[in-house]
Amino acid sequence: MEFLDKSMGDPIQYMSNVYGYGLKNERPPFTFKSDDWEDLAKERMCANSLGYICGNAGTGETSRNNRSAFQKWSITPNRLVKTEGYPSIKSKVLGQDFATPIAVAPIGVQRIFHNDGEIAVAKAAACEKVPYIYSTAAATSIEDAATANGDGTRWYQLYWPSNEHNEITKSLLKRAQENGFSALVVTLDTYKLGWRPSDLDNGYNPFLHADTIGNALGFTDPVFRKKFEAKHGKTIEENMEVAAREWTSVIFPEFSHSWEDLQFLRENWNGPIILKGIQSVPDAKKAVKAGIDGIIVSNHGGRQQDGGTSSLDCLVKIQKAISSDIEILFDSGIRCGSDIAKALALGAKMVLIGRPYIYGLVLGGQVGVSHVLRSLLGDLIMNLHLAGIPSIGKEELNTDCLQYES
Ligand SMILES: Cc1cc2nc3c(=O)[nH]c(=O)nc-3n(C[C@H](O)[C@H](O)[C@H](O)COP(=O)(O)O)c2cc1C
């Protein structure tokens, strides 16, 4: 689509082009209404993939809280603010400059949503100048995802094998480093997948299926392969079902690590370490004490634990308690541009986009992901512009821009 290519990485140009090409009846791949993406994508998915993406823990209370928290905050516009143009959404995180304040959240098994899976997402993220976070549960090898991401910024998300598998962890970290992943994101809330009624009803766990779609990283790992062959006298390809079960038990070992174990990651990772899944002030303080570079305030989109607080409410508390001691990122519940603005105003340096880009993937592969990212950013920029907020810098976008009503 010509007009899409012409505005790569530039949401405002995208908007102008959409109106221009509209005169010739050329339209983008699907709607700009972010509220409609989920329903449109639902119509295209098989029951298993649908249950998987929409799945939440238990009754879905945490997930609902994630969304309703945004509605308690509203943005107050300033008038007659002289501006030089559209607001700047450039951000600086972990000492690196970024064109935007969003990243693509790590999401596993992307090939259950579209054949191009991780390749499409890695390419779209690079085109839109958004950091790409590759999941340990990916359906594509880390080498292929890195190639697709080209000179984009990429981070590696670790599902952390138990200590008895430290040699495998080392191998994963080495591969990530060799393939240009500059930061390590360690997910702490998912040492076991949550109690998810939608997947339980479908009897569906993507790892255990014959095509073993979530095991690409493990099945291409030289250390895991060698261990497997030594134990079974067969290659992984000769014994896929057993290999799938074993790899799953390596990356989801059931039991959590301890704060002391972080030292091992520090010794084996040359670069920033970010802890994903922090929800409390004491844990945020422990992360600071452990010398961690950043935290992602996240509850995994409400997929892991039911009956929990909204991630946004946790952000407010954590930001107040530790402010500048550590870099704070955020996810869980971001669905539109004003949500991004609110999370940034409440102290996040960067927010991760989760399910919405998967809806884009379902609806249009790489182009669909680009459309979603660009729409969210365009919506963010116009919201800031019309609220008289000239940039996302702390001096201009902060709690003074918001009102709270419980
Ligand atoms: C289908 C799906 C798969 C996910 N896989 C991973 C994963 O492999 N690693 C991880 O750290 N988080 C994973 N997440 C959580 C996201 O990174 C992110 O925290 C969450 O999607 C944010 O919530 P939201 O999508 O409701 O905004 C997954 C989320 C979904 C919806």
Ligand SMILES: O=C(O)C(=O)c1ccccc1
């Ligand atoms: O479903 C998830 O939330 C998740 O984190 C995950 C874990 C393993 C494979 C795919 C997704």
